[in-house]
Amino acid sequence: MSATTPSSLTLPKNSEVLKNAFRMSNIERFLHLQRHAKLLVGTYGQYTTYSKTTVFARAHNPRKEYQEPTITELALSLAAAQDSLNSAQPDGPARDDLLLFQCLWEITIIVLEDILARGSLEQESFGWGIFGLSAGYIDPPANDLTIHNLFTNHKDRLHAALSSLPSLDPGRRRSEYVVSEKTQIGALVRARREIHTCGHILLHTFRQAQWRRVRWWHAIATAERWIGAFGLMPEEVPEEMPEEVHKKLYERKKTAPELSTFSFP
CATH class of the missing domain: 1.20.5 (Single alpha-helices involved in coiled-coils or other helix-helix interfaces)
Structure with a gap:
């Protein structure tokens, strides 16, 4: 059975997140959905599929509290979503989460194409981005x-x-x-x-x-990197992160080392 929301954390509904997303510019929407996808993985743990199926599922052992997700957890969760996308899914929270991951993927491609269409991406950033995509x-x-x-x-x-x-x-x-x-x-x-x-x-x-044929995490990471390389990061992105998460992240940052991030040399 899919995991339920830990009692210590209340996430915004996916429907509200998506409703707000479609009022934003492409880059703001991408960052907005990316942030919420991280919240989902940090709250429920690494997503997966049921054994020998492509039925998308939350982690079978739910977390007791929010934990900032690792790159591996994000990549494998997105891979599970990608592999489940074209299969019939039962109604439930996991299906709703899959829809949000799909919307993140769709806006990722729009952002990638928008940036490529500008034609002035610095060649080295372009090259490392394409190499990152090819790795996936x-x-x-x-x-x-x-x-x-x-x-x-x-x-x-x-x-x-x-x-x-x-x-x-x-x-x-x-x-x-x-x-x-x-x-x-x-x-x-x-x-x-x-x-x-x-x-x-x-x-x-x-x-x-x-x-x-490109893994979702590689595309999302490349889009994020290119947004930074082009100086397109908005000064302010609408926040919907629960206050409990802000507090937990602040406490973790005081004691925990920085997590590795996707970057080019």
């Missing part, structure tokens, strides 16, 4: 080895080109491209050309499948 790529069911090898080749070439940029040297700012005896202009030109070519080939692959 799911091979087609046919498992054509030739197609798989071609995709892997472009992914590896993209990573090699990104890793060769001098902005990755320790102690240098990412935006600094210093040409020295060790870094020839020709090598930089080739690396940037490789990033452009391989990045757009991989992007075309994602779009061919309408983004369905």
Whole structure:
């Protein structure tokens, strides 16, 4: 049976969260739904599916109190939602949560496409974003080895080109491209050309499948990173986080180390 809400925490209803979301701009909606998705995982624990089914479910052992979710918990919860999306789901809280995760996924793709359409995303941020998306790529069911090898080749070439940029040297700012005896202009030109070519080939692959073959967490993490890279983070995003969660997070931050976050080099 699905977990119930811990008595110490009252979350806003998913219907209210979605109602508020559709009054916002695309980026505000993305951040709003992302925040609530984290609240759901932090409240109920890692989502899963019932054994040998694609029926979406909350954690079988509910948490007694809110805990800030780890990246692994978020990624696996979103993977369970993604794998359950096209299956019939019984009525209940888990189905409502799945709808919210789906709405988060849909706005994620809108945000990614909006940012890509601007055409001025700095090349290194573009490259690392595409590489992050490719890390979450799911091979087609046919498992054509030739197609798989071609995709892997472009992914590896993209990573090699990104890793060769001098902005990755320790102690240098990412935006600094210093040409020295060790870094020839020709090598930089080739690396940037490789990033452009391989990045757009991989992007075309994602779009061919309408983004369905990219794991949700990788897409969400990349969208969040690109929002920051473009300076599009709103100064204020409407908050619906319960006061109890604010208090718990504040107490945890005083004693707990920072959680690792998704980031590019």
